[in-house]
Amino acid sequence: MSQNLRIPGPTPLPDEVLDAQSSPMIDHRGTEFADILREISSRIGRLVGASGDVLLLTGSGSGAMEAAVVNTLSPGDRVLAVSIGAFGDRFASIADAFGANVERFDIPWGESADPATLASYLAANPPYAAVLVTHNETSTGVTNPLQELAAAIRSGPGDPLLVVDGISGLGAMRFEMDAWGVDLVVSASQKAWMGSPGIGIAVVGERAWAAVEQARMPRFYWDFREARSFAARGQTPWTPAVSVLFGLQVGLQRLLSEGPERTWARHEAIARGAQAGMEAAALRLVAPAGHRSPTVTAAWLPEGLDWAPFNATMRSRGLVIAGGQGKWTGKILRFGHMGHVEWPDIGAAVRVMAETLNEFGYPADPVGSEAAGREAFDSALVAR
Numbered sequence: 001m002s003q004n005l006r007i008p009g010p011t012p013l014p015d016e017v018l019d020a021q022s023s024p025m026i027d028h029r030g031t032e033f034a035d036i037l038r039e040i041s042s043r044i045g046r047l048v049g050a051s052g053d054v055l056l057l058t059g060s061g062s063g064a065m066e067a068a069v070v071n072t073l074s075p076g077d078r079v080l081a082v083s084i085g086a087f088g089d090r091f092a093s094i095a096d097a098f099g100a101n102v103e104r105f106d107i108p109w110g111e112s113a114d115p116a117t118l119a120s121y122l123a124a125n126p127p128y129a130a131v132l133v134t135h136n137e138t139s140t141g142v143t144n145p146l147q148e149l150a151a152a153i154r155s156g157p158g159d160p161l162l163v164v165d166g167i168s169g170l171g172a173m174r175f176e177m178d179a180w181g182v183d184l185v186v187s188a189s190q191k192a193w194m195g196s197p198g199i200g201i202a203v204v205g206e207r208a209w210a211a212v213e214q215a216r217m218p219r220f221y222w223d224f225r226e227a228r229s230f231a232a233r234g235q236t237p238w239t240p241a242v243s244v245l246f247g248l249q250v251g252l253q254r255l256l257s258e259g260p261e262r263t264w265a266r267h268e269a270i271a272r273g274a275q276a277g278m279e280a281a282a283l284r285l286v287a288p289a290g291h292r293s294p295t296v297t298a299a300w301l302p303e304g305l306d307w308a309p310f311n312a313t314m315r316s317r318g319l320v321i322a323g324g325q326g327k328w329t330g331k332i333l334r335f336g337h338m339g340h341v342e343w344p345d346i347g348a349a350v351r352v353m354a355e356t357l358n359e360f361g362y363p364a365d366p367v368g369s370e371a372a373g374r375e376a377f378d379s380a381l382v383a384r
Contacts, residue, residue, distance in 0.1 A: 006349045007322040008138040008168055008296045008336035010190040010197050017194055021247040028242055034234020036249055043252040049176035050203045055227040057200040058241050061167040061188030064200030066094050067222035068163050068186050072208055074216035075099030077129040082113050086139035086325045091132045091165055098217045112144045112291040119152035127158020136169035139325045141298030142287045150180045161211055167191060171255060172267040172295045172338045177203060184208040189244055192338040194251030198241035267294040269380035270337045270346055277350035277373025281357060281364040286332060295338035301331060302362050310360055319352040343377045
């Protein structure tokens, strides 16, 4: 049975990406690979509004998060971690593990950080070396108002470094690194970029490079200085995930051909459709209107519904979605909709989910839920 893979990553891949990834191996120290590496880096820079260096690291998104921490901070540095969910907590934990003096600016799960409240907090405390922020929190389906948060951080004492986890947002939603004053952002190949897992991405601005030279946390594999040195001659310090890069090259070209504005509008419209379909199936969404993610939609499980058998039944019908993480395990469900996704993928998912809810004794109209989602999707596209 073919799967309708609706998790927040890895995401479904276009046929062209799959074909590219099956290409024969090449010399990762040769000129052909150098051209591919430079092309990928240039395309990512264009899509995120960055003039700084784009470093491609063999590893996961969490590896890129660790790389961001160890390359810009020293043990004992005062760091503020703005957390709105599980991945914000992870960013804080990484910095803490390497000896940073981490303070947590914790927001209740399901909410976004308020720029004015953050600005007041920064003004009332001694300067921080860096502020860690998650742009899009997949554990809750909430998007932070990053542009406004960046402005608040820039107005704080000491002008701290702004380090952003953009793993589940970049490529699917507006991001203007230079214009917003982001110093360092990390991402990963298996999300909206339409690649397989295996490549961590770090986009490093001028102020972050100055911090790299001063940082004293231990680093070897993740050393940005080595990555930049090798990138200058079209290589990576360590053996790269060559096949993943073949596919990523194609995924990025698809995004550039579509155009960022159309990509962002497509993701927003699909998200509106997913949200409306879930609500029509009598599910209550986690995120408040205005702060809902364009790449993942989270909803509360109905009272008394056991996630494990409910999930198993959906999987038996070809629908693969995500459950809750951390303290929300068994309490929510999550639909991923980023990268290679169109409305029929989500419409079918909403229908199967509603059918399964019926089977478990929770009234839902599969046809009506799918239709409500489609109407919201169409309306959002027209509005754009």
